[in-house]
Amino acid sequence: MKIKVGVMFGGKTVEHEISIISAIQAMGYLNKDKYDVIPIYITKNNEFYVGENIGKIEAYTDIKKLLAESQRIIMVNEDGKTQLIKYPQKLFSKGVYDYIDIAFPIVHGTNVEDGTLQGYLKMFNIPYVGCDVLSSAVGMDKYVMKTVLKDNGIPVLDCKCYTGNQYDEDADAIVEEIESAIGYPVIVKPVNLGSSIGISKAENRSELYDSLDTAFHYATKVLVETAVQNLKEINCSVLGDYETAEASECEEPVSSDKILTFAEKYIGDGSAKGAKGGVKGGVKSSPSGSKGMATLKRKIPADITDAQRDEIRALAVKAFKVLGCNGVSRIDFMMNTETQQIWLNEINTIPGSLSFYLWEPLGVKYSELLDKMISYARKRERENDSITYTFDSNVLQGVRLGGGTKGAKGTKN
Template sequence: MKTRLAIVFGSRACEHDVSIISGLQALYAADAQKYDAFPVYISREGEWFVGDALRKMEFYKKPDWGAVRRVFPAGKHGKLALMDAQEHKGLFKKGEPDVLADVVMPVLHGMNGEDGTLSGMMEMWGIPYTSSGVLGSSVGMDKIAMKQLFRGCGFPILDWLGVERNQWFEEREAILDRVEKALAYPVFVKPANLGSSIGISKAEDRQALSDALDVASSYDRRLLVERGLTNFKEINCAALGYANDIEVSATEMPTSWEAFLSFDDKYLRGKGAKGMEALARKIPAPVEPQVEARVKELTRAVFSALDCKGVARVDFLLDEVSGELYVGEINTIPGSLAFYLWEATGLKFGALVDKMVEYALRASQDKRQSVFSYDSSILQRGTGKA
């Protein structure tokens, strides 16, 4: 019997469109002999939809809502149940769910998905899912929490400061002074909870720093200001696994004429319909063997520290002047699921999907071995009165 695999993408996030591309790539890659894979689209308004029309990119360019069905998710006996949510049916209409899924593959980028919200939903219902858990997903989304964990683990990172949006609005000059005292220009200013380089600006003076904080604060409440490097190369590497079973991919060096990889670099200049796959890159990264070995060592360590699952990509910066290597960030649901890094090792996209499903099922089985109830007499003894 085939595994019913729900591939979930879209959602209320700035990376909504990128998620659609990544989701359809995963859908096409899933082996039809093993899986009954189907798309589950979450709109920008947070509504869930199913239907064959969602398999085609043309739908998202000009949506025909009459060709798809709105559903609401629920858990049923360890499976994802997608119930018909059309108004004429009624919320509490009796009957079997319209769609059941054995395993969920979240291919969501950014907030309201990659940040652990969907992981938490699946955990609550006991549904196997292919991405990292609540811990790894949430820490991997929030750049400030991520930096704090990296520092605690002793990973090499660039100096940084965290800023609250309200604090910035109320104490602008004091914040600028604090940043300039702690960090030398150039600096990068980033929303703490966004990916795909959205809202990120480089600042080389006080006015640019002020402008960058204004831009970032329009996207998030928490802002990260990080020391920038003048001469550097970016190196990326992916990890795949669960618990202590972790393997790492080939390395890559994205190439661009910009000071850093912008959203346009990642998804528009590189033929956006192909997602991260089409970004100009060198695989493997043209670096010294000891640097490549260190990148892979740190990739495995970061993946383990966040207790990640499935596939994740860790991004590094290599200072070309000092030779220092810095851990930048982890992407717990990377664009295109980083399949191109695995294909460079001989692991095809379809086989990557197989491994992700395998780890999802293993993690779910492990979870079922834990105790979730405890017989207590507290309710019998209590009166309910303060």
């Protein structure tokens, strides 16, 4: 019997469109002898749609039309299966569209990649591919991620993290603290966005105010760190789970002179200055923040020494394990080519194109990569199933609630 895989993509995120591309590309490589693939599109309002054209890229040029000809569904747990139920239910029509054995989220960004969708799926007891709730959430918050990695001896840049509230209360104090603790030039970035959105470099006080204003426009939590000089960026993917994690080939995204805007990265429009999500200020950057779009330039393998390659691959595997990742992630590093220092910059728990292009050089075909990801999810599910989630106790026996002064016997105090 084939495994029914529900590939979920889209969602309420700025990387909605990138996810559609990543997912439809991946579905083309899922082995149809093993899997029945059910594409599930998540709209920008987080509604789920299925249908004949949902897995076709051409259909997304007119999403309104696509939705009109497709079927909205909700997920329901019934008889130990996750059913896709037509919504709203029509009188006298068959309510069940189909069911799925496993969900495969190929989503990018906040509200989906950050543990939200994973938590939703977990509530349905449905196995899902990729990182679990905690690793997804920790991986999405650059500050929390750095804190955990640092505690485990992985090199990350020191940073300062501030909330919008703190900034509103005393921006001057924040600026002074940054100046004394870090010094210029600094990079200011929202903790939980991707694709370079809201990120800029500040060389002096007035630029720092501008950078903070920009970052807080996109997020309520922002971090500030030193801007790495003589920057070379290296990315490495890791595949597996807590036992089997292994590193891919390393890539070097080809840098331009500044952080690319969202439009430049994804729409190929270098003139789209005021584009939503655009970054201002001249910052050394590269397409590494991108979701691995095939059109972006990169060197594979990266132009680094064998020793550097070994170090980066070992750090990537260690970070993957420390964060409790599963499936495939891409871990991005920054290097100062003069001092040879290396820092882990960020993790993408669902990288664009699932980083397949970093596995091919090692002889792992895209369809094999997807197979492995699914088998790691099933392994995790079996392991979770063996854990006892119920605890027999007599706590509820003899409980009396009421306004009396006597506390309910056996309740937590």
